[in-house]
Amino acid sequence: MTLQKLYICLSLLACQFILAQNDSITKLKEVIVSDTNLKKYSDSQSVQLLNDSIINKNQASLTSLLNYNTVIYFKENGLGMTSAPSFRGTTGAQTAVIWNGININSQFLGQADFNTIGTRDFNSIAVKAGGGSVLYGSGAIGGSIHLNNDIRFKKDFSNHLFLSGGSYDTYSTNYRANVSSDKYSIQVNISRNSSDNDFKYPGTTDQKNINGAYYNTSMNTTFGYKIDSKNSLKLYSQFYDAERHFSLTSPNATKTKYNDFNTRNLLEWENTFNRFTSKLRMAHIGESYKYFPSITSDFYTYGKVETSIIKYDLAFDVNDKIKLNSIIDYNRNKGYGSSINNVKRQVGSASLLLQHFVTDKWDYTASIRQELTDNYGNPFLFSLGTRYQFTDFYRIKLNASKNFRMPTYNDLFWEGSGNPDLKPETSYQGEIGNEFFTKKFSLSVTMYYNSIKDLLRWVPSQGGGDNWSPENTSRVRAYGAEVLLEWRTKIENHNFTLNGTYAYTVSESKQLIKGELFYKQLIYVPYHKLTGSVSYNWKKVSSYFQYLYNGEAFSTPFNNPATKVKPYNVGNLGIDYDLGKKNSYKIGLQILNIWNEDYQPVIGRQMPGRNYTIYINLNF
16 A cells, blocks of 8 residues: 555656745845845755745644655654754754754754744745855754745735644644834744644554643744944844653653753844945854653753854955855853753854856855864865856756764763763765756756764664664765756646655765674665645635655664664645635645554654644735
């Protein structure tokens, strides 16, 4: 049955993919993009833009959005539980999450938990594949995810309200208000998500997901003010509060819970004079958690990190074809908690970026970064990229870069597992991309190779069970191919959008076993991943179908075939109707996991079977 589903969906989706390169970002009108360096210095890389229309078709978590629309694989420990990405065969800590141009990866985990990020808090979300440590610092090795609150200086007053309710007492609310003129812009965004998450396991009559309840609340505020024609101020602020009861792997296991509270504040002053653009940013990020080993006890372990960032960006347009950018930034954080005793870390860097449009068909970018760290040396990083358009329908892209990542606080100090002797990791990577495009169709095929030294990763302890510990893997090679394709068409009042992605990924560690050299696929990295969707709109009716296929993956470092993660196919179906005339008032229904697939992204971590959601989406 699984093979039959896969064959049918492959046949439907063979030509049904969507590609949103970063050119889409530059077409936005009357919008100040929060991360200008993303659009200026990523032309030679693949940047996939996910806008409001795509965001609203998915569940509220960033995991769900990216899982069904990108090549990224997710190691998800159950619905709403911890979730880590694997981008191009790397670990979760090698994917950087960039909030309005600032890296917000956890100083504890080295990564963001993608189930703690609500997608409806942002105007757009971009996915950049490949190394980006020159621009975004430690961790941007596999790729980066960009969360953007874009500012519009345009007369506007609008409101957006999204309400949904579904199976397992799952509820989601999001309210967004925009007030702006040609002088100022204010956006306030409030979200709340909760679920009892007590689903029955597919194919059983009595097994249920125990202790899986969660809730989270977030608020985003964005303010922009034009002082005059040459100066503007922007303020971005966010807080996030959540509690999760971690699902049990067996009915007799101890019930636990986890609280986290995060704050982010960013102030930016931009000044333009002649050919110069000056941008000063000051940010403060706070993250804290409490872990309760038993929810019936008041005892907990905790941790807290305060991070301060100062970043100065000076851009100079030499002429219409040559642009230079220098960046100086300083990052200081201080962490303390149950297993950390007032640990401090300071990182400074200086970067120089060049963009050169040689001809109308050929341009290139070159970037260098010198980091200064207080305990991990002073790595020198670089990136080179170029693209050339041979014809009206074909373009080639080439990229090469060196990237770097430091051990996190949890890597070094986690009680009972941390390893203070860990080394930082470095990587060298290259890629070649081919793009074919017409007005309604585009195809991108990218092949890459990544060589990583001293890869930092957590692996199951030799004793088995739920005990994991960090280690350096001396040599890892990751290579593969990514395919992105788009086709849109319109026949009178009928609009069709066919889209999807495919990734073939090999990510292997070099191991010497009994004197023989072997390459073993890293755990939780499937060789194959396929996503696709078909959207159809007619007058006030909208409908879509989503498909996700993840191939088998190993769950042990020595690739024991008996403990593989089984491949799985998941399909979602949605339909809505717009009741409004002047404004948009949509009511809709979603059927998730329509085939009632029994699947586990992580061994022992069950996902729900078929379930339902109804929603109201109001714009006024």
